[in-house]
Amino acid sequence: MAEQFDVLVVGGGINGAGIARDAAGRGLSVCLCERDDLAAHTSSASTKLIHGGLRYLEQFEFALVGKALAEREVLLRVAPHIIWPLRFVLPHQSHLRPAWMIRLGLLLYDHLGRGKRSLAGSRRLRLTGNALGAPLREEFHTGFVYSDAWVQDARLVVLNAMDAQALGATILPRTRCVRATRSATGWIVELQTADDMPRTVRTRALVNAAGPWAVQFLDEVAGVGHDHSLRLVKGSHIVVPRMFDHDHAYIFQQPDRRIVFAIPYEHDYTLIGTTDVEYTDDPAAPHIDADETRYLCDAVNRYFRRSISPADVVWSYSGVRPLLDDEEDNASEITRDYQLELDTDGAPLLNVFGGKLTTYRRLGEEAVDRLADVLPTRAGAWTGRSDRPLPGGERRDIEALRRELCQRHPWLPETMASRLVRNYGTRSATVIGAATSLAALGEHFGADLYQAEVDYLRRHEWAATAEDILWRRSKLGLRIAAPDVARLHAYLAEAPPRTDTRASA
Template identity: 65%
Template sequence: MMAEHDTDILIVGGGINGAGIARDAAGRGLSVTLCEQDDLAGHTSSASTKLIHGGLRYLEQYEFRLVAKALAEREVVMRLAPHISWPLLFVLPHESHLRPAWMIRLGLLLYDSLGAGHRTLADSRAVDLRSHVSGVPLKSMYARGFVYSDGWVQDARLVVLNAMDARRLGADVRVRTRCVSARVEDGMWQARLLGADGQARLCRAKVLVNACGPWAGRFLGDVLSCDRHPRVRLVKGSHIVLPRVFEHNHAYIFQQPDRRIVFAIPYEDDYTLVGTTDLDYTGDPANVVIGTDEVRYLCDAVNRYFRTPVQPADVAWSYSGVRPLLDEDGNASAVSRDYRITLDHKQGAPLLSIFGGKITTYRRLAEEAVDHLAEVLQPERAAWTADGDPLPGGDFADAERLLAAWSQRWPWLPSALARRWLRHYGTCTETLLGEARAVGDLGEHFGADLYQLELDYLIRAEWARSGDDVLWRRTKLGLRLSSGQRNQVQAYVARMVPLLVDATAQAAGARSA
């Protein structure tokens, strides 16, 4: 057993909520330890539809407060992370037998007005699909449509950037580290953390935060032995990725006969992302996979609208996640995406738990969570993240101007690679490149535009510990590499993690000394 260390807050869970709380709390001068049993964003937070949006469909469920809150946060996220988020125009083809045109127009006007005062995006409008570019791939029966604005974000990268900023502010972030037990002694939480190296470490914390997402209820029951706690309803959402179905940059929102909606979104330049499903789930969230019925459902959704049909065999990749929602009766797609924060002192020391939520409102949730703890912990600083500095790499105003500056500074850097790095790392690209002065300095080439230098950066700076961490979360280059190339990446990361992680830890220790 390793020696114990003290912290103000121990956060269990490295998804978007845990990382957001860590950043907020560390920025208020509190000492923070975050542990995640797998990879940052390893589960639900990397399995979203990648949207930062108010949730147009929630208007039918009268979730006006949630929609308004999310629309305000949509603007904040795009300001904090301009490199990994951007506006996106959505096209809604009209089908009179599902919803009358006046109802859709009224809903979009309400959507616009709920975002008034925060919105920098374009207002909604009606379009003639017979002449609009978005009508070209659609079946001829769709003559009328509506266009509105929302935002897109690289979800897993949003989690990693929050964790990076938390670390910059002093937080101790530990991946592949599981909280196996926790109890209160002398008014402090005594937690046992088990790392990937098999070493157990003791952590003493004034406050314990349960940000375990789909495991929130299980953590309370199995690890903390809490007999009574809010129930979490697990809802499975699956997506498919197809070779590009349409050529333009608009996205689509499709109404289904069951009154659900499905998105079709331009994805990674050469693909189309289609999702999502909503199914109640009772298994282990770590083992969730798409079902054949879900693949068919999403293909049918595409075929209902587009001229060129797709088949399950066309699917290039798929992913599934389990959303932890507030437990309510009724259809899974109608369950509220709002969140609940509970603060319990019954254990003898504060226990804060997060239930529900959506990626768009993560910053607001984190701010409220730390506000709940202010009386106990007396932070040095008030809430700050709404108007604070951008996330790492987001300190620029104009992407095209930055790319032009890079082409002058690094004329040897391939333009496609520079653009991808801008959309992943922003100004942190300078750190990634280090002393590189030519393509040859990027090291071994693994395929597509993935080089050794980028892999080393992700291991040192972004907690990548496996090939999947790189290929499916930090980037989506798994789509572009063969199985053999993916295996080479996996082998390289496995070989280099012990070397680079130890070297980084030693360098950090030397700096602190």
């Protein structure tokens, strides 16, 4: 007999995971399926920022910026272990934008959004003789500083899925939705696991959160007529050895009026991005091209004293953003807002188009509000409450949590303790378990990755491959050598993951 759910969410990116969490918390029975790993595509290929989008002010998207800034405050509260404040330096180039325009924009940015603001406001900055100006070329004398926030993007997706599961949802990564058949009262959905095992579920409502594949899902899986189109835009990033010694990031204006960020990354590196390139190939396999790499190198070379070249790139990644087609000619100016469409011509179908990482929670809340019109929910909106943090986010003072972890485990290197609390928060103790030494954590896979953490990720976070662990659950892939990666592959192959897809008792 087919399993029965109130809602089936197709897509395990940030929007799908956020919708599943919200719906499960309102008492709906929920299933989420994702053909690959959670956050395998767009949601792990962002610039890693929770931000309002300063540049959107020039496009007069005041509502989107205000909504994003309000969400920034919410997310800082509910996930303090993976989201934290970050200050940005904007060096001034008068021929690109006058200083008064930038100052006015930053004042507006400081005050848009609802409620109390926790981050420091913007200010003008003299760069000469300032540590923040030291990496910059000597021609830059004046700049501005403002606040936004950093996020571990793939972990944000996984934590939403974990909380959805804890609330009763069934989470099915590596499970493809191959066909959805609609009737007046529900959907019959055929799923297929990675090992080609079929699985059939019935659901009262279907949510299409397939991101870049949202239109393809309607055409080829659900067979639903529509007039929707998406603009696929590729954004690429490069990672180079650290270009400056402080903890601020930079935002650089470019001659084409785009902006490029240079952000402290994983202690020893600098993250540079992003590009905006129209994309028509397979969304599952985007790659940075030589022109994009050169564009990003040139973008920072206009500002930094020390130049970089493509030879300095130690890692790069690309993602495809599914943006609403607003007929804008310039890819960088296409709206980052989202659209929800509830189709009730038969069993309910909720389509999700567009969106950005920062506003995922608000999108999920609005999506379930729409579903509440056709499904009986037992509760109202709840995901923004400060007493409902994401898993591991129960403590706001992350530094105090790190100190406590080191006190309880004096054998734990401080750098490893810092990484653990910035990945797992209060769940760091669960990762360590009963270990009383590094050796007791089991096999060492290089850097500070041990068997205990690998087993935790397999058991609780659906990690199945070395890529899942090294590039999405963490960024340890930057530090682990090829022979260690091979040993991790071998370990995972010997003991395949057996993560429960349902909520634990």
